[in-house]
Each structure stands twice: as C-alpha cells, then as structure tokens.
Amino acid sequence: MSTTPDIAGHYTSGDLLARLEARLRADGIDPARPTFEALAPYDHFHGRGIEATEELVKGLEVSPTDHLLDVGSGIGGPARYFATRFDCRVSGIDLTAEFCEVARHLTARLGLSDHISFEQGDALAMPFNDAAFDGAYTMNVSMNIADKRAFFREISRVLKPGAWFRLSEIAQGPGGAPDYPTPWAQTAASSFLATPAETYANLEASGFTIESHRETTDAALAYAARSRAVVDAGGQPPHRAVMLVHGALAEAAMANTGRALKERRTVPIELVCRKTSR
Ligand SMILES: C[S@@+](CC[C@H](N)C(=O)[O-])C[C@H]1O[C@@H](n2cnc3c(N)ncnc32)[C@H](O)[C@@H]1O
Numbered sequence: 001m002s003t004t005p006d007i008a009g010h011y012t013s014g015d016l017l018a019r020l021e022a023r024l025r026a027d028g029i030d031p032a033r034p035t036f037e038a039l040a041p042y043d044h045f046h047g048r049g050i051e052a053t054e055e056l057v058k059g060l061e062v063s064p065t066d067h068l069l070d071v072g073s074g075i076g077g078p079a080r081y082f083a084t085r086f087d088c089r090v091s092g093i094d095l096t097a098e099f100c101e102v103a104r105h106l107t108a109r110l111g112l113s114d115h116i117s118f119e120q121g122d123a124l125a126m127p128f129n130d131a132a133f134d135g136a137y138t139m140n141v142s143m144n145i146a147d148k149r150a151f152f153r154e155i156s157r158v159l160k161p162g163a164w165f166r167l168s169e170i171a172q173g174p175g176g177a178p179d180y181p182t183p184w185a186q187t188a189a190s191s192f193l194a195t196p197a198e199t200y201a202n203l204e205a206s207g208f209t210i211e212s213h214r215e216t217t218d219a220a221l222a223y224a225a226r227s228r229a230v231v232d233a234g235g236q237p238p239h240r241a242v243m244l245v246h247g248a249l250a251e252a253a254m255a256n257t258g259r260a261l262k263e264r265r266t267v268p269i270e271l272v273c274r275k276t277s278r
Contacts, residue, residue, distance in 0.1 A: 005144075005185075005189050005190030006190070007095055007096075007144045007190055008095045008096045008097065010184075010185060010186050010190060011095075011096040011098070011099060011245060012096055012097070012098045013098070013245070013247065014098065016075070016098055016099075016102050016244070016245065017101070017102050017105060019244060019247070020042060020075075020102065020244060023042065023240070023244060024038060024039075027236075032109070033109070034106070034109055034110070035110075036080065036084060036110060039077065039080075039106060039110075040077065041236070041237075041238055041239060041240045041241070042075075042077075042240050042241050042244050043074075043075050043076060043077030043080070043106065043241065044077035044078060044081070044139075044239075044241060045074040045075065045077065045140070045183075045241040045242070045245060046074075046078075046139045046140035046168060046241075047140065047168075047170070047216075047220055047223075047257075047268050048216075048219065048220060048223045048239065049077075049238065049239035049241065050077065050081065051219075051223065052139065052168050052216075052270075053077065053078050053081050053139070054081075055168075055216075055270065056078075056137060056139065056166050056168050056270065057081075057082070057085065057166075059272075060135075060164065060166070062082070062085075062086035062088050062134075062135065063086070063088065064086065064087040064088055065088070066086070066088045066089070066134040066135060067088070067089045067090075067091065067132070067133055067134055068082055068088055068089065068090045068091070068133060068134065068135045068136065068137070069090075069091055069092075069093070069128070069132075069133040069135070069136040069137075069155070069158060069159075070082070070090055070091070070092040070093070070136075070137060070138070071093060071123050071126075071136060071137070071138040071141060071155060072093070072094055072095070072123060072138055072139070072140075072141030072144075073092025073093060073094045073099075073100075073103060073118055074094060074096075074099050074103070074139075075099050075102045075103045075106065076092060076099075076102075076103030076104075076106055076107055076116070076118060077241075078137070078139055079092045079103070079107070079116050079118075080106070080107060080110060080112055080116065082137075083112050083115040083116050084110075084112070087115070088115070089115055089116070090115065090116045090117075091116075091117050091118075091119065091128070091133075092116065092117070092118040092119070093118070093119045093120075093121045093123060093126055093127075093128075094118065094119075094120065094121075095120070095121070095122055095123070095144075096120075097120045100118045100119070100120045103118045104117075104118050123138075123141065123145065123151055123154060123155070124145070124147065124150050124151060124154055125154065126154055126158055128158045129158070130157055130158065131158070131159065131160045131161070132158050132159075132160075133158055133159050133160065133163060134159075134160060134163055135159070135163050135164045135165070135166075136155055136158070136159055136163070136164075136165045136166075137165070137166040137167065137168075138155070138166075138167050138168075138169070139167075139168045139169075140168065140169060140170060140184065141169070142167070142169050142192075142194070142199075143169070143170050143184045143185070143191055143192060143193055144184055144185065144190060144191070144192065145192060146192045148192075148194055148198075148199070148202040149202050149205055149206050152202055152203055152205075152206035152207070152208065153206045153207065155206075156206055156207035156208060156275050159275045160275070161275060161276075162274060162275060163274070163275045164272070164273070164274055164275075165208060165273040165274065165275060166270075166271065166272055166273070167269075167270070167271045167273070168216075168268070168269075168270050169199065169268070169269055169270075169271070170184070170193065170266050170267070170268055170269075171193060171194060171195055171196045171198075171199055171266065171267045171268070171269050172193035172194060172195045172198075172265075172266065172267070173195075173260075173263075173264040173265050173266050173267040174264055175260075175263040175264040175265040176263070176265050177193075177265060178191075178193075178256060178257075178259075178260035178265045178266050179256045179259065179260070180256065181246075181249055181252055181253045181256065182253050182256050182257055182260070183242045183245075183246065183250075183253045183254070183257060186249070193266065196213070196215065196267060196269050199269065199271070200213065200271075203271070203273055207275055207276055208273040208274065208275060208276065209273060209274050209276055210271060210272070210273050211272045211273060211274055212271070212272045213269060213270065213271045213272070214269070214270055215267050215268065215269055216268045216269065216270055217261060217264070217267055217268060219268075220261055220268050221261060221262065223239075224258055224261070226238075227239065242254055242257075
C-alpha cells in the first residue's frame with residue numbers, strides 16, 4: 001500500500017462541475033453564462049475568498065504584456081481575477097486534474113481562454129522554462145507540500161530575476177496542531193504546516209527576498225463573524241468554495257478551521273517577496 005498522501009484524491013469528487021452548476025442554478029444564475037461576480041463565492045478556494053485575492057494584488061503593478069504564474073491554481077478564481085484586472089496572461093498549474101478541467105471550462109465561459117491556461121502538474125516539477133514568468137503567486141497551497149524549499153526553489157527557477165512572488169498561506173501557529181479534517185487535508189498525513197518563521201527562512205534559502213509579511217488572523221476572524229451574521233439573518237455565506245468542493249466533509253472542515261484560527265493553532269499569513277537578481 002502506498003504511504004504517499006493522495007493530495008489530488010482529497011480534492012477530487014468526479015462531479016464538481018455538475019454540483020457547481022446546480023448551485024449556480026439555485027442562486028438564479030444560468031450556468032452557461034455565469035458572471036465573474038456570480039462565480040466569486042465559489043472559485044476563490046482559500047480563506048476569505050475573493051477578499052484575500054483582492055488584498056494579494058494591493059500595490060502590485062502588472063502590465064498587459066506580463067505573463068504570470070498561479071501555483072496551485074484550483075478552479076481558477078484567482079487566475080481569472082488577475083487576468084481580468086490587469087489584462088495580462090496567466091498560466092495556472094495544479095495537481096488535481098478535475099480542478100484543471102473545471103478551471104478551463106469556467107474560463108471559457110467567461111471568454112478568458114485567450115488569456116489563461118491551466119496545466120495539470122506538480123508544483124515541484126513544473127513544465128515551464130527557466131525565467132519564463134514576470135510574477136507568480138500562490139494561495140493556500142504550501143500546506144499540502146512537505147518539501148517547502150523544493151517548492152520555493154522551483155518557483156524561483158521559472159521566475160525572471162527580480163520578479164515578484166506573493167503568497168497567502170496558512171502557517172502553523174503556537175497553539176498546537178489543528179484538528180482534521182481541514183479544507184486542505186483529511187488527516188494530518190497530508191498536511192505540512194510550517195511556522196511563519198520557518199516560512200520566511202525557507203523563502204530566503206530558496207532565492208527570495210521578503211519585502212513584507214503580515215499575519216491576517218484578525219481579518220480572518222472578522223470575516224468569519226461577518227459571514228455568521230449573514231447566515232444568521234437567513235442569507236448565504238459569502239464564501240462557499242469549501243462547501244462546493246468538499247460536500248459532506250465541509251461542515252467539520254470549516255468548524256476545525258474556525259477553532260484552529262481562534263486557538264492560534266493556525267495563522268494565516270501574507271507575504272510579498274522578490275526573486276533575488278540571480
Ligand atoms: C486550498 S486549494 C487552493 C486553490 C487556489 N489556489 C485558490 O486559492 O483558489 C489548494 C490547491 O493546491 C493544489 N496542490 C496541492 N499540492 C500541489 C502540488 N504539489 N502541485 C500543484 N498543486 C498542488 C491542490 O490541488 C488544490 O487545488
């Protein structure tokens with residue numbers, strides 16, 4: 001029996017597109033013609049949804065000729081956000097084949113296929129040339145990756161010297177291990193959390209200078225409180241990606257995530273980095 005954690009298996013259901021279309025119909029949206037706004041509650045699969053994606057681009061200058069890399073692109077919400085906002089090219093890579101298929105489908109539906117492509121593959125061995133990209137980002141992915149330095153080195157390899165790299169990640173906090181399942185792992189066997197300090201050291205050892213970093217626990221707790229208020233008032237939560245992807249597992253995964261945040265077992269972090277000019 002293999003002891004390698006089945007990361008893609010954790011994210012694969014086989015019927016994701018059908019379930020997304022059913023949810024859009026229930027929201028009063030024609031799934032054949034979804035809008036960017038209608039998809040946003042579902043296609044930013046990370047803490048605080050599109051709010052965190054908007055935060056990640058703050059102060060960033062991207063030109064329409066730039067080619068960006070989205071590492072662990074999921075079903076493509078962040079890639080479509082960057083391509084729409086900056087009119088640039090984005091290549092996404094993700095281990096989960098079903099996510100790549102759904103990402104391509106939604107991108108075509110929004111008329112963005114000439115700007116964005118999605119490859120199924122491993123972020124530790126990407127099928128891209130050295131120095132191919134003007135900038136890169138990754139959102140809530142490294143928790144699934146044991147060898148952080150190999151991960152960051154591979155991203156550094158495909159970036160041009162001096163290119164930017166931004167991350168929004170979940171780090172190990174001082175309060176102990178989180179309970180599982182979480183949205184990123186069914187059990188501790190496929191969860192690899194590093195502390196913020198380890199993350200900074202791993203980045204610096206892998207060819208990056210850290211320009212800024214911050215913990216976003218307060219923002220995450222405030223977001224959770226706002227979501228709860230909306231649900232208590234009879235509305236839908238603003239962020240529905242975990243429910244979409246994980247179905248029956250979602251309730252436990254979200255409860256564990258909320259508790260881990262409150263007890264500082266996990267700490268969400270945002271980092272702005274630059275590839276050192278080598
Ligand atoms: C929580 S989801 C985040 C998806 C996306 N970044 C977003 O924010 O919407 C984590 C993603 O990381 C991907 N992933 C995990 N390990 C990976 C690896 N070694 N290479 C590429 N993708 C990976 C998973 O398939 C999944 O799509």
